[in-house]
Amino acid sequence: MEKLFDPISVPIILVDKDTKIRMINQIFADYLGFPKEEILGKPVLEVDEFSRFPYVLSSKKPEIAWKHKFKNGKTAIVHRIPVLDINQEVAYGFGLLLFQDVKEFKDIIEKNKLLETALNYAEEQLKHLHGAKYSWENILGTSEKMVLAIYMGRRASQTKSNVLLLGESGTGKELFAHAIHHSSNRQHERFIKVNCAAIPAELLESELFGYVEGAFTGAKKGGNPGKFELASGGSIFLDEIGDMPLSMQAKLLRVLQEKEIERVGGTRTIPVDVRVIAATNKNLEKMVEEGSFREDLFYRLNVMSIEIPPLRERENDTADMAMKLLEKLSSQLGVYVSTISKNAMEHLLNYHWPGNVRELENVLERAINLTDTDTIHSIHLPFRITGNKKLHKLSKGQTLKSILEETEKEIIKNYLDELNHNKVKVADILNISRSSLYDKIEKYQLNPPLS
Structure with a gap:
């Protein structure tokens, strides 16, 4: 074993089940500052009183990459591994120094961080160049309408x-x-985005x-290529196409028909090979009837039409979407929030979400900023989501006092349920004294039942 391990430049040690040192290579002996002859056969604690080998052998659990300070004052990164026999009993303990100096370990970590940063920067630059950041894996949904939309999108790509x-x-x-471009045969070419409503x-x-x-006052010397030229070979995403002026619609139609563009002020036609992906939240068919959108352009764009359902029509997708967004936002905000309480989730599921996924994301970000724990409760959600819906269905003859009392009772009950009847927290949230809260609990009979 000495002939095998001594030439190895990594410090190695072997102890028996009684923690006596049976083998140590020369580099480890030198590191500890003892002759090998004095070390062999001694209990490991006599050589290093801080050794954790006795614990490792008794627990049968390895310790990997542990920081360890030796008796001689040196600090290293070490492995301690119990070796078990066929009966799962400890036969030996095997140890080695991964790094003989913590500074050496830190230097390698820093170098790896620099390499990782450089790699991430290169990847971001490629993403910025190619444009498409998202793939089908980023789009969640198991409802029938969403599954159909994703299927249509994959086929269209x-x-x-x-x-x-x-x-x-x-x-x-x-x-x-993004996902359509990302999974198409143009994925390695540019993906250019244009918001037609945001540009005058x-x-x-x-x-x-x-x-x-x-071409006009202030035009750059040498001219400037447009988005269609930049996207040639790839895809162009024309968002809010329904807001494009009629005069521009005619010019866009020509590009789609002839596969060529003409720069403003120029006379030369430039061929372009561009796949157009357009999007709108408007009813284009109605706009065609009203004359505010060209019928011929509509049919040019409407080759592969995909209708993306609103969140309220996506059956059970809201809960999965909320948890995925919670994970994403927690990472972005640097706050560990991993759970949505049952009561809060019920509010999210019962809300109609006019702003769809974007509104859900904003609501969750607000809740994350308000909570002091790893859980979002109803109290962290906006009132438009948690508000007492009973007020919209008042019984005839109800007085203002009874309406207010009913509302007060409902709010206190919700907070007590949400916070496991922690009256101190509820009083603090409602900004009332504890004695006042106790009176209201007694008045509305909100004490939990005795078990």
Whole structure:
């Protein structure tokens, strides 16, 4: 064993089941500052009074990469591993020094961090260049309507056809656009995003198609390529397409038909190979009837139409979505919040979510900022979600006093249930004295039943 282990440059030790040292290589003996002959056969605690080998052998549990300070004052990163026989009894204890100096360990950690940072930066730059940040794995949903939308999106991504994403604001149309590009054969090319509602009408043409030098006052020397040129070979996402002016709709139609653009102020046509993914929360068919959206453009865009359902129509998706968003937001905000109480979840499930997933995310972020624990309770949710719905169905003849008392009783009851009848916390939240809270509990008979 000495011939085997002595040439190894990593300090190694072997103790028997009684913690006596049976083998130690030369580099470890030198590290401890003793001749090998004095170490062999001694109990390990006589050589190093801080050794944890007795504990490791009795617990039969290894200690991996532990920081250990030796009797001689040196600090290292060590492994201690119990070796068990066929009867699962301790036969030996095997140890080695992973790093002979904690500074050496810290240096390697810092180097790894620098490499990881450089790698992450490179990946972010590639994402920024290519544009598509999300894939189908980022889109959650098991409801029938959502499963159908995802299926349609996956099929659309494998075609060359234009895609039209329909749905209310906040349903995740942009996520679908990212995922469609990400899973298409254009995934390694650029994904350019344009919000048609955010760009003034007079600037939209130059933004989409670019301009030549001298096209207008302030035009950049040498001109500037537009979004369609930049996206050539890849995909362009035209968000809020329903807000595009009629004059621009005619020019967009020509690009879709001819596969070429002409810069503002220019005379040369430039061929472009672009896959268009458009999205809107408006009823384009109604707009076509009203004359505010071109019928021919609508049919050009409406080749692969995907309707993304609002959150209120996604059956049981709200709970899964809330937990996934909670995990994401906790990571972003640097706060560990991992649970939504049963009562709070019921409120989330019963709310109609006019703002869809975006509103759910905002509500959860607000709740995370308000809670002092790892759990979101009803008290951390906005009143529009937790408000007493009974007020909307008042019985005839109810007085203002009875309505207020009913509301007060409901609020106190909810807080008591939520906080396991912790009256100190409830009084603090409601900003009333404990004696006042006790009186109201007695008045409304809200004491928990005796077990």
